Amino acid sequence: xxxLDYAATSPLLPEVIDAMREAEQRYFANASALHTPGHLSxxxxxxxxxxxxxxxxxxxxxxxxxxxxxxSNNTVIRTFEGHKICTSPLEHxxxxxxxxxxxxxxxxxxxxxxxANNEIGEFLPIADVVKKAHKEGGFVHSDLTQxxxxxxxxxxxxxxxxxxxxxxxxxxxxxxGALYVKNGVPFKPLIIGGNQEKKRRGTTYNTVGIIGFGxxxxxxLDRKTWEIYDTKIRALRDKLAGRILEEIPGxxxxxxxKNSLPNILNASFEAAEGESIQLYLDAExxxxxxxxxxxxxxxxxxxxxxxxxxDAEVAHSSIRFSFGLDNTEEDIDKVMAVLPGIIDRLQxxxxxxxxxx
Amino acid sequence: xxxxxDWIYSDTVKDHFMNPRxxxxxxxxxxxxxxxGIVGNPICGDQMKMYIKVKDDKIExxxxxxxxxxxxxxxTSALSExxxxxTLDEAVKISAKDIDDYLGNLPKHKFHCSxxxxxxxxxxxxxxxxxx
Numbered sequence: 030x031x032x033l034d035y036a037a038t039s040p041l042l043p044e045v046i047d048a049m050r051e052a053e054q055r056y057f058a059n060a061s062a063l064h065t066p067g068h069l070s071x072x073x074x075x076x077x078x079x080x081x082x083x084x085x086x087x088x089x090x091x092x093x094x095x096x097x098x099x100x101s102n103n104t105v106i107r108t109f110e111g112h113k114i115c116t117s118p119l120e121h122x123x124x125x126x127x128x129x130x131x132x133x134x135x136x137x138x139x140x141x142x143x144x145a146n147n148e149i150g151e152f153l154p155i156a157d158v159v160k161k162a163h164k165e166g167g168f169v170h171s172d173l174t175q176x177x178x179x180x181x182x183x184x185x186x187x188x189x190x191x192x193x194x195x196x197x198x199x200x201x202x203x204x205x206g207a208l209y210v211k212n213g214v215p216f217k218p219l220i221i222g223g224n225q226e227k228k229r230r231g232t233t234y235n236t237v238g239i240i241g242f243g244x245x246x247x248x249x250l251d252r253k254t255w256e257i258y259d260t261k262i263r264a265l266r267d268k269l270a271g272r273i274l275e276e277i278p279g280x281x282x283x284x285x286x287k288n289s290l291p292n293i294l295n296a297s298f299e300a301a302e303g304e305s306i307q308l309y310l311d312a313e314x315x316x317x318x319x320x321x322x323x324x325x326x327x328x329x330x331x332x333x334x335x336x337x338x339x340d341a342e343v344a345h346s347s348i349r350f351s352f353g354l355d356n357t358e359e360d361i362d363k364v365m366a367v368l369p370g371i372i373d374r375l376q377x378x379x380x381x382x383x384x385x386x
Numbered sequence: 387x388x389x390x391x392d393w394i395y396s397d398t399v400k401d402h403f404m405n406p407r408x409x410x411x412x413x414x415x416x417x418x419x420x421x422x423g424i425v426g427n428p429i430c431g432d433q434m435k436m437y438i439k440v441k442d443d444k445i446e447x448x449x450x451x452x453x454x455x456x457x458x459x460x461x462t463s464a465l466s467e468x469x470x471x472x473t474l475d476e477a478v479k480i481s482a483k484d485i486d487d488y489l490g491n492l493p494k495h496k497f498h499c500s501x502x503x504x505x506x507x508x509x510x511x512x513x514x515x516x517x518x
Contacts, residue, residue, distance in 0.1 A: 303455075308456045321431060322430075345431045380426075380428070380451045380452060
């Protein structure tokens, strides 16, 4: 199998599996308990917190563990319930939908801008947003889910008030995430009714999950994965992009290679529909995702591709290839051995005539 | 859904998606047809065309083209099998449910957006009758 859907979720790192297996056996006790097993569990949670703090240049006390990026995002939006909430059109639904339901007119405003988008990988100019927001007394949140491990992160240098992270995009388990909350900024807990996380999030600590997240964070730190992404993975991504443009008539890129995360490539194939491309690739053992409506169970195609291209047909015909550290040159060859044929066949049975050569 | 299967669709759907029947490969001159019907819109993600060859008030042969997802391709392929040999009166009565029954278990959210081919077939029959 050639797995190119790392931006959706990544397989567990062997280091994570080992750490979680040990944790299942040794750190089962309730981490809030005062007895020795509880205390030992809490120590492991604090180790993970320190690793994330180190990785993003925060104080450990500024980090709250959550159930994932959607919860982290919802928590920040909920803190600004009734306030003006400005978001980019490329945000995740857990921002856009929450802002739609909870936003209002009160000041100060919250600005939520991701640093890099998950579907096309492109960077957003958040420095301008941060400057503008802080000048008017507002606050800034950034969803850094796709950025963790791919780029060095410094929340102080970025001057963020809140930032969202997820474990399962970096080889950690699904169901664990984190929220950076700068000391002194407004905060309302989403889950009320417990002293955990310094009363910022009720519910028993997910010790095993957090330990798994910690093992993935340690992997990033030890290997400085952002350097590997910037070199090896960027080269693979750019090579695939070049070959697609060269070898597949009617192809175009939705990702600006010079202004994007090094591991994400989004391309569209004229007159060929994304879900069909995805499933023909699946039948060949190549795993990708699509911004087509059909794949999402929605009737509309990806809001990100619509915002980026303004063209529903381009959005319906889009495929995202997202790379992880395990991908190789051979994977690119395997994709390009079948993709041109799949596109050609779909274009030939399509009702739409391909306009470009 | 499809318990025990490793694919999102049923085996019949997968078969019609992987090995579609009666499709028109390349441009329209490849098939000598009497009328063509169309339904859908690429903006919505699905569009089908049905090309029919009529003899003695029966659909002697049929070809199709589709821009759309796997179930759009599979359902148009299935329709082409259903339509062949039918009288024109029978052909216009083929429903989305008939196609779904033939394929077995299209996921519900797919049924509404991608099973449209019968409308293209009815459109083709109407055009054939209008031009006579």
